Amino acid sequence: MYKTALELKEVIMIGHSTGGGEVARYIGRHGTSRVAKAVLIGTVRPLMLKTAANSEGRPIDMFDGIRAGFTADRSQCFKDLAVSFFGFNREGAKTSQGAIDSLWSSSMLGSIKGEFACIKAFSETDFTKDLKDRCADLDPARRRRPDRADRGLRLQEPRTGQRLDLHVVKVGSHGMHTVEPAEINDILLGFIKE
Structure with a gap:
């Protein structure tokens, strides 16, 4: 548009x-x-979600787990997400606390409702x-x-x-x-x- x-x-x-x-x-x-x-x-x-037509997708339980973590402790959820998002959980990876803090900070400024809805959007949009x-x-x-x-x-x-x-x-x-x-x-x- x-x-x-x-x-x-x-x-x-x-x-x-x-x-x-x-x-x-x-x-x-x-x-x-x-x-x-x-x-x-x-x-x-x-399509990220596993369906009858998408056998290579991820099970809904995985996305439900993200939703549960987000609901239980949104702040910690974003700190944990940052580590895997940047690949810092991989062997030999050089971790940047600044990158983790930056992702966490911008995430915490977001709309709780919008971020929660985003889980469905990125997992179920085809x-x-x-x-x-x-x-x-x-x-x-x-x-x-x-x-x-x-x-x-x-x-x-x-x-x-x-x-x-x-x-x-x-x-x-x-x-x-x-x-x-x-x-x-x-x-x-x-x-x-x-």
Whole structure:
């Protein structure tokens, strides 16, 4: 909506985590006439929840556990989440208390109701159709998801569908943009300048 109201053209859309799903949803619904390039960073699966149609998803009990932890002690829930979000729970990881404190601080400023609703949104929103609508013609081998130890940036020129690069970042961190900013910035700036 804002893209048409402002008459923006040649937009470069970058989405992290569920924001990557929103980029895919925008392109799926509105097409690519105004989008020059799209980047999906550390994207969630098209559907996180395990269902009859999505056997690789996570069981609802896992998300119920997040809800229970959030309800019981929201502050501690965000401190715990920060450790895994940045991959600091992995062997050999260099921990940054500043990154943990920053995520916790911004999380504690959020709306309790909105954050609780976000658990349902990121676990149960299905982006499958959006991805199929716009990526069906791309080589499936180039659309692969990195394994859980790796995280990737997907770079695409959506109008042509000719290019879909997967840059795997070996930090094992969903918050790779904070843990490895130089590497992520180099990849992004290189793609934008092309």
